Amino acid sequence: MNIPSIPDAAVGAVAAALIGGVIAFLGLVIAKENKISEFRQAWIDGLRAELADFLAYAELVAGARTAKFGSPIDLYKEAHPHFAGYKTAGSSIRLRLNSEEALCQSILKAMDQLDDALGKSPMDMSECQTCENEIIEASKLFLKQEWGKVRLGEPIFRATKRFALAFMFALLAWGVWSWGGDNLLTNFSDYLQSKLTTWSSPLK
Template sequence: MNEVTIAIIAYGAISAAVIAGFFSFLNLISSKENAVSDSRQKWINEFRAEISRLTAAIHELVRIEEHSKTLSEKEYIEVARETYKDARESLTNIQLRLNPEHVERRPQSMEAKLWNAISKSRTDFANGDLSATVVDCDKIREEAAPLLKKEWERVKRGELTFRVVKVTALVLLIVGIAFVVLGADQLIQIP
C-alpha cells in the first residue's frame, strides 16, 4: 500500500470515530432532555387535573352548603366529608407544585396570582358568600391557564441544554463536513 492509501484509510477511520462519538453524545443529551420534557408534560397533566378536581370540589361544597339547612349536623358531615377531603388534597397538591418564592415574594407572578385566586375562594366560602365562591372557580381556572401554557411552551421548545446542544451540533456538523471535504481534497493532492 502506498502512503496515499494509508492516509485515506487513517483519515476515514478517524473521521468515522469522531462522527460516531459526536452522535453518541447527542443521543445521550437528547435522551436526558426527553426525560426532563416527559416529566414536565406529566407535571402539566397532573396540575391540570388538580385544578379541575379542586374547582369541582368547590362547586360540590357550594351545592352541599346551599342544601345544608335541610341536613342535620351529622348528615352534613357525612355528605361533605369526601368532598372536603378532595378539596384539601387538591389544594395541597397544587400548593406543592407552585414555586413558594414566587407565591410569597413576587405578587405579579403567575403562581402568586393563582394562589391568590384559590385563597379568595376559600375566604369567600368561609364567609358564606357562595355566589362569589362559584365565580372564584372561574378565576382559578383563568389564573392557571397561563401557567400551564408557559410550561407547555417550555416542553415544545425543549430544555435549554437541548437547544444549546442542538445549535452546537449543527455548527459542529457543518465544520465537520467542511473538514472532511477539505481533508479529502488535500489527500487527493498528495503525490
C-alpha cells in the same frame, strides 16, 4: 530530528472515533432532555387534572353549604367526601406549584380567596364563582407557559441542538476541504479571473 509522518489510515481512524464519540454524546444528551420534556408534560397533565378536581369539589362544597342541614355535624356527615376531595386536590396543587413564581402566586392567591369565600357564613355564591374564574384564568396562563417549555425543549436540549448543527456544518466543510479543497480553490480562482477579464474588457 525527523518526526515520523502519521499514516492517513491512522488519521482517519482517530477522526472517525472522535466523530463517533461526539455523536454518541449528543445522542445521550438529546435522549435525556426528551425524557425530561416527557416528565414535564406528564406534570402539566397532572396539574390540569388536579385543578379540575379542585374546582369540581369546590362546587360540591358550595352546594352542600347552601343546603339545609340540621347541624354542622349533619353537614359534615353528608358532605364529608366533598370536603375531603376539595382539601386533597388543593393540597396536591399547592405542593406542585412554586410559590416564588408570579403566575403560581396568582393561582395560590385565588385558591386562598376561594377557601375564605367557602368558609364564610352566610356564604356568597357569586364571590365563590369569581374566585373560581380567577383560578381558571391564572391557570390558563401558567399552563400555556409550561406548554411553551415543552414545545421548545429544555435549555440544554436547545443548546445541544445548536451545537449539533454547528458540528455537522463544520464536519461537512472539513470533508469538502479534505477531499477537494485544492480543486475548489483553483476552480474559484479561474472563475474570478474570467469575470475580471470580462469586466475589464472594453465595451463594444
